[in-house]
Amino acid sequence: MIWRSATLAWALLACQQYQHGVTAQQTWPASTDELEDIMFLTGGRRSRNFADPVTPCSKGAAPGRIAAAEFLRTAFHDMATANIYQNFGGLDASIVYELTSGDNVGPGFRTTLETYVPYFSSRTSMADLIAAGVYIGVRSCGGPAVSVGGGRIDATTADDPGVPAPQNAIGTFKNQFLRIGFDSTQMIQFVACGHTIGGVHTSNFPDVLPASAAGPNGFNSTDSTPSVWDNKIATEYVSGTTKDPLVQGPSISNKRNSDFVVFNSDNNVTITAMQPPDTFASVCKTMYQKMIEVVPPGVTLSPYITPYAVKPYDLQLTLLNGGSSLGFSGEIRVRTTQRTQTVAKVQLAYKDRTGATVSAPIDTTPSGTGTGLDDSFAFFSFSTTLPADKSISSFNVVITSSGGGSEVQDNNGNGFKVDDSIIFQAPQSCLSGSGNLTVFAAVRGAASSPSLQVIVKNPGPSGIIVPALSTATAAMATQTSAGAYQLYSASYTLTGAQAQSAIFGVFAGSSSDNYKAASVLPTACAPFGTSPPSSTPSSSPFAFQGCYYDAGAPRALSADATAADTMTVETCSTYCSRYQLFGLEYGRECYCGNSLDATSTIRGLSDCSMKCAGNAQQTCGAGNRISLYKNTKYTAPVSPNIPGYSNLGCYTEGSAGRALTGGYTANDNMNVNTCATYCSTYNYFGVEYGKECYCGNTINAGSVSTAASDCSYLCAGNSTQFCGAGNRLNMYQKGASAASSTPAASSSSVPASSTVFSTTSTIRSTSTVTPASSSTSSSASSTATGPSLPGYTYQGCMTDRVEARSLGAKTQGNSNNTYANCAAFCSGYAYFGVEYGRECYCGDSLANSPTTAKESDCSMPCSGDANAVCGAGNRLNVFKSTAVITQPSNPAIPGYTYAGCSSDSVGARILQGGYLADGAMTVEKCATYCNSAKYFGVEYGGECYCGASFANPTTKMPEGDCSFLCGGNKMEFCGAANRMSLWSKNA
The missing domain is CATH 3.50.4 (Hepatocyte Growth Factor)
Incomplete structure (x- = not known):
């Protein structure tokens, strides 16, 4: 019988060796953690790429070869020498020593094992990888998900020959299957399941498939879909349409038609019963399962490996700051498969060294997504600093969903353990160019003296493609002490290519910090006390x-x-x-x-x-x-106490002028203390607008106490202090000091500063405030009606609103704002306006009905010209270009009518038939992309949507709402945020 690219047989030695089944979520860490990654992380972040050789299923090492079928064939040939009567053999990677045997004809076995070699390590045996290859190979072709347990032990010698051969008589086949533990019915099932993908190569089996009968690349498949896992091996055989070379053709006369011999051995009863797709899939999953669970005596398989709901990676403590603190970093993987709501946030709720719960959780940051053949995952990284005397002993993972609900993953009630008894010190460790490995470790308290353990791969014996693993242990020597920790170091010399795959760990008693890769270490060790490298980052701000x-x-x-x-x-x-x-x-x-x-x-x-x-x-x-x-470094601002003064709270400006008129200063380093010093000869002082300081011996009429939350601007020179707001002062009176600093009345202490509108959405910008006085500049002289600029007509001081900008097409804010600079920035627009000293706005029309204000309202000096005024809070100095400005428009599109500016939203798109994002978007490009759709629309300057109808309700909005210019043509409008420039097809 031929066991070609898709041929399998399976056996089970003894029930006592099969001690697993469908299991509950496994507890981390487990001995199979590395294999879990290899099997389930096949794409995206942390992908192990184990499925790459079999994705898609038709992929192979050469034309006519199918790697997925070779994965299956390798597993069968490794297992098929098992003997339940003499109690030896099974899936044990003995095939590594059997590649020259007549049982293993063709290059597929060597290619498969070479594919697995990079994944072989002290954590994953070659036999376990062969079993995992069955899951990957079958699933990548659309077959059932075969459950895999770990714990197989690799053989050190070849097993006895005995793989079924195509020339065998039916009695021989039955005896061979009985030897591996299966009856005649199961024999038929195995053969059918094994031949659903792949086929026969004439170069390997010319008696079955002579060159004259072979197809392209000397290959004939066993059914009509060689790279699709399905039931056609059964249905085509029963219907008489099969092209299986092991059923028909030259194999009959050469007595090599083994598939027919097996299928017909019970008058086709079993193969006929396997025809329904669900039956075929169920039977084959059982057969594959049994095959990979044939193991030698003494092997106990783990529970089936399933993807963790939550799995930590690279948990690393690092002793910092002379031993006073610990850096703690790592990554959390969350399984997102079939979640009803998406993950919104992940945090670590942890306990300190004593087991006491710490109230403040550790936040994480999304670091990417990953996929498996059946799963999806999201990753979240973290880096924080903990006090060394408190440390950490375990954590639970708190997952907040998009709906606001949360769940706690507690590792089956055990928490995720963190051991701080011995710590690998990454910053102080290194691997020199000559292969000298230096490793530092920190050991807490009276823990036993540590040792360094290094595991390396060495070339196997001649002709053996799987490397040999060797382990070396070195005692670590005492170095310096740091707080409650003692530092140790050890060195080990790696030779040849060992450094690329060497794994090491540090051990002290029952504790360890293990599975570190030597290849990622820097070439030079850093002295203790320096900042750790990026692989173990310090706490993020x-x-x-x-x-x-x-x-x-x-x-x-x-x-x-x-x-x-x-x-x-x-x-x-x-x-x-x-x-x-x-x-x-x-x-x-x-x-x-x-x-x-x-x-x-x-x-x-x-x-x-x-x-x-x-x-x-x-x-x-x-x-x-x-x-x-x-x-994380934020300190809540307060209205501080100043010795010799009483803190009166927040006051308004006077009704007829300034509240304090005795003295004034302003600078970018202003804080409450600075102002107190400046006004030391006065009875009162107050800070305003973040950087202004006023003094006086009396508080002028109209200035009254107001809500503390009104004084919400932070001091320009000290962000932990409040310095008033617009027309609001934090007021102090000379006399006895107040008892305590005044905190913010509300956490929502946000200044009512000017708002900057961008071409994507409205944004706010810090406003530079200077004294409320001005004079004319030489570059932009003032006239009876206000300032002037060549090429522009001054329109006056006009009102503006944060929520409804008068000029909203384009904006910038900087410290060099002048009329000329703003005009240059707004070149091509009909209007420009300056506001709040440093802000510049552009537009082709005045929107939202601004009114003309008093010229004195526009009183803030320009940030780039102190002799000119640039508006104020909610006040614009507006200029109109005297040039003829070609205005952007909604272009004519043949066959379409512009339907207006329509509302849209991210969560309920009105057009869902097609989508294109392009930084060079034009209306014409969108029309072409939508290919005669009934509707198309452009949005956000660079987005195109198509549809045959409205998927969600929409409302016609003012044309001014669709103000974004197209990225590929600034003379066309392309909607705005949640606004679509819409076209409808003519009837």
């Missing part, structure tokens, strides 16, 4: 909180904002360092605040899908979705 909804009006975070085409998480963190929260949106936008707006609720992580403009490896929200972070 921010912690990911999840993906949240942002309505835009109001903003999720409204205190401050910026935008840049180089935006990264780190950039936004630095910009928002004065605030408790920051978030990133639409790839390039950064928002800051001390509290989240009530309208902002947590959503699934997949909602935040846009890559950061400055780092494509990071995620920066999406449309109306903000990637939210917490500033």
Whole structure:
């Protein structure tokens, strides 16, 4: 009988060796953790790529070869020499020593074993890899998921020959299957299941398939779908349409038609019964299962390996700061297969060394997604610093869903253990270019002296492709002490290619920090006390909180904002360092605040899908979705006590002028203490607008006490102090000191500063405030009606609103704002306006009905020209170009009529028939892409949607709402945020 690319037989030696079955979730860590990764992480983050050679199922090492079938064939040939009567053999990787045997004809066995060799280690035997190959090979072709347990032990010599051969008589076949533990019915089932993929090569079996009868590449398949796992091996045989070379053709006269001999041995009863697809799949899963569970005496298989619901990776403690603190980093994998709600946030609720619960959890940050043949996963990384005297002993994983509910994964009630008795010190360890491995470890208290254990791969004997593993142990020598820890070190020399695969660990008594790869170590060791490398990062200054909804009006975070085409998480963190929260949106936008707006609720992580403009490896929200972070270094601001003064609280400005008129200063280093010193000769002082300081001997008329929350601006020179707000002062009176500093009245202390509108969504920007006085500049002289600029007509000082901008097409904010610079920035637009000293706005029309205000309302000096005024809070100096401006428009599209500006939303798209995102989008490009669809529309400047009908309700909006210009043609409108420029096909 031929056992070609898809041929299998299976056996079971003894029931006592089969001590597993369908099991509950396994407890971490387990001896099969490495095999679990190999089997279930086949794509994306941390992929082991074990399925690559068999994906797709038709893939092979050469034309006419199918790797998935060779995976199955290798497992059968390794197992088929088992003998239940003499109690030896089974799936034990003895085939490694049998490649030259007549039982194993053809290159498929060697190719398969060479594929498995990189995965072979002290944690995963070659026999277990052969078993895992059955799951991977069958599943990649669409067959049933074969459950696999671990624990097989590799043979050290060849087993006796005895693989079934095509020339055998039916009596011989039956005896061979009885030898491996299966009756005649099961024999037929095995052969059918084994031949559902693959076929026969004439180069290996010319008596079965002579060259004259062979197809392309000297290969004929055993059914009509050689690279699809299905039941056609049975249905085609029973119907008489089979082309199986082991049933018909030259194999009959050569007495090599073994499939016919086997199938017909019970008058085709069994093969006929296998025809229904469900029956075929169920029977074959059982047969495959039995095959991989034929194991030699003394082997006990583990429970079936299933994907963990939650699995930690690379948990690493690192002794820092002279032994006073511990860095703790790692990654958490969450299985997301068939979750009813997407994962929104993952945190670690942990216990300290004594077992006491710590109230503040450890936050994580999404680090990627992975896939398996049947599963999906999300990964979350973390890095934090813990006090060494408290440390950590275990943690549970808290998963918050997009609906707001949460679940706790506690590792079957055991928690995920962390042992701080012995710690591998990555920063102090290294691998030199010459192969010298130096390893440092920190041992706590009276733990026993540690040792270094190194496992390396050495070439096997001649002709044996699987390497040999060897283990070396070295005592570690005492180095320095650090707090409660003693440092030790040891060295080991790696030769040749050992460094690329060497695994090491440090051990002390029953504790260890193990399974470290030598190849990732730096070439030079760092002295103790230096910062750890990126592989063991120090505590991050921010912690990911999840993906949240942002309505835009109001903003999720409204205190401050910026935008840049180089935006990264780190950039936004630095910009928002004065605030408790920051978030990133639409790839390039950064928002800051001390509290989240009530309208902002947590959503699934997949909602935040846009890559950061400055780092494509990071995620920066999406449309109306903000990637939210917490500033872990944040200190809540207060209105501080000043010795010799009473803190009066927050006051309004006077009704007829300033509340304090005795003295004034302003600078970018302002804080409450600085102002107190400046006003030391006065009875009162107050801080305002973040950087202004006023003094006086009396509080002028109209200035009254107001809510503490009104004074919400942070001091420019000290973000832990409040310095008033617009027309609000933190007021102090000379006299006895107050008892305590005054904290923020509310966590939502966000300034009502000017808002910057970008071409993607509304964002806020810090406003530079200077004294409320101005004079004319030489570059932009003032006239009786206001300032002037060549080429522009001054329109006046006009009102503006945060929630409804007067000029909203384009904006910027900087420290060099002048009329000329703003005009240059707004080149091509009919209007420009300057506001809040440093902000510049552009537009082709005045939107949202602004009114003309008093010229004195526009009183803030321009950040780039102190002699010119640039608006104020909610006040714009507006200029109109005298040039003829060609306005953007909604172009005519043949066969279509422009239907107006329509509402849309991320969660309920109105057109769902097709989607295209293109940074060079035009209306014409979208029309072509949608290929005569009834409707098409453009949105967000670069998105195109198509549909035959509206999938969700929509409302016609004002044309001014669709103000984004197309990325590929600035003379065309392409919708806006949640606004679609819509076209409908003519009747």
